[in-house]
Amino acid sequence: MKAMTLPAPGGLDRLAFAERADPGAPGLQQIRVALHGSSLNYHDLGIATGRMPSADGRIPLADGAGIVEAVGEGVSEFAVGDMVVSCFFPDWQDGTPTVGDFSRTPGDGIDGFAQEHVVLPATAFTHAPKGYDAVEAATITTAGLTAWRALVVDAQIKAGDTLLLLGTGGVSIWALQIAKAMGARVAISSSSDEKLARAEALGADFTLNYRSDEKWGRTVRDWTGGRGVDHVVEVGGPGTLAQSIEAVRVGGHISLIGVLTGVSGEVPTAALMGKQARLQGLIVGSRREQQEFVRALEATGIRPVIDRRFPLDRLAEAFQYEMDGSHFGKIGIEW
Template identity: 45%
Template sequence: MRAIELRQFSPGSTDGLAMAERPQPPAQPGPGEVLVRVKACSLNFRDWLMLQGLYNPKQKLPLIPVSDGAGEVVAVGDGVAAFRPGDRVLGHFFPAWLAGEPSVETFAVSMGGPFDGWLCEARSFPANALSKIPDHLSYEEAAALPCAALTAWSAIVSLGNVRPGDRVLVQGTGGVALFALQFAKLCGAEVIVTSSSDDKLARAAKLGADHGINYRTDPDWGRTARAMTGGAGLDHIVELGGAETLNQSIRAIRPGGMISMIGVLSGPKNALHIPLVVMQQIRLQGVTVGPKAALDAMLRAMAQAQMHPVIDSRFDFTETGVRDAFAHMGRGAAFGKIVVGM
């Protein structure tokens, strides 16, 4: 079968990616396993960092990259009752994290590094690492969900407990950010979106954003966001920027509010305003995707609301197409998810 391999780390380029021939998975999967014909994959910023050698410099290569994908069930192994051939399925980022709190063991097993990911024509998965795709979603839309959507769901719903009338700020217009916007609106929240592009802010408004702030023209956006609440502060901030944005988030959050720490787009290190965190009793909550139980709850909610992910662009499953998709991710200009169709 054809597969894309990451053969070497390639800082600043996509040269480390190449099309390869891998052995075809057995036609009959093992006990408890499901053979899936891959139909679509989607990229996350993590995948770009993996290519650059920045996510895990000790990652063993070659690696089939990309954590998120969807496909059609071809065959099931003994003991599998939840799926049958022809079912449409998507994968879970942490196959061993089924429910409850994370652990060293559940975090050790993740797709697209350290274990091979979805960027291939077919592969077998443990049955408990798959979920059925809601009927209203295409394969490409479903492939956009496992990492970005579940991370946003965890931030807004599972951990954030956002309620009607809450004030939420979402940084940016990438995959996680737009899912966070959509889920926050689904919960009845008032949402502020920040971006460096007025055009993207206008597009976010069409998705339901109540307010927009251009952080390039307003670098002190934390004070502006707080002023939009009448000085009370935000209830919840989805922090995707990292080092250069966290202190602005601390200025914008209300006493006792929650900042969901997800991204490090502007860097991993920061001179943190610790006194403000302490005196305002601010909660800093790290968010890393979520368990399988949360994925299934999210899928039910999306089906009930007939919610669709925002797809930025689609690329073909060729070496050139995949390299172009990664290059587009690296430029950081996407509005929504980048998808590779098989």
């Protein structure tokens, strides 16, 4: 069986196919899945470049989707032929967060999905949304579920709420689609006017170029008539947090889901306290939340925005494309 592997200490030029033993037949409570699609995330890029160290020979990619080939004894949730999609935290089934690291995250602490077949516990997957192909389904594992948890589970947004989304990557575009489906009004930022035009076509109500507007937090607050937005999906981290606090309303909510500008830095604590805003960190979500997300996707008809698809043997090229930052939405991998 072919698998894309990453020798230590990482680096895109070190990604290469290797032969791995076929995982065989599924055992008790397991399923065998023929994998056909994945999508790239910032976390995957950190592993691939070696910025986030992983085991020698690790199989990368946290997202995986494919077709069930066989089911083991005791499995009733899935049948042969079902399209399934992986879970970012395969051991976090339900309830409040129980994990705070990536020791059991595919593509990081354990082997990921850049391979032809896997045999895993059935609880490491959910059904894919009906009508999705493997690449589309794979986009929900990390980026889609992060946006869903931030907006629906944690912030509990409702029709008429106002949101600020930073950038036009996978999480932000998923958040835009979810928010519009729920009747919210959305402001979104980017350094590219072309990307902002695409966001408008998806329903964004207000757009701004943060390169030409350094005080974009105030601009967003002015858009709301001075009240501030109800919720911010904060993907930048320390370099953007001050402006996000400026943009949010008193008593609002900020989901801290990314560290694109760094892993540490100053937090304007007085401003945050004055806003009496809730700053909540989160990492993806549970299997139950993914199942709820899948039902919502089937009810609303939302389809993921996939900028470009690469074959698995061009995974290094796909990561380079991600590093260049020119994508809008998700980057897909298929085989």
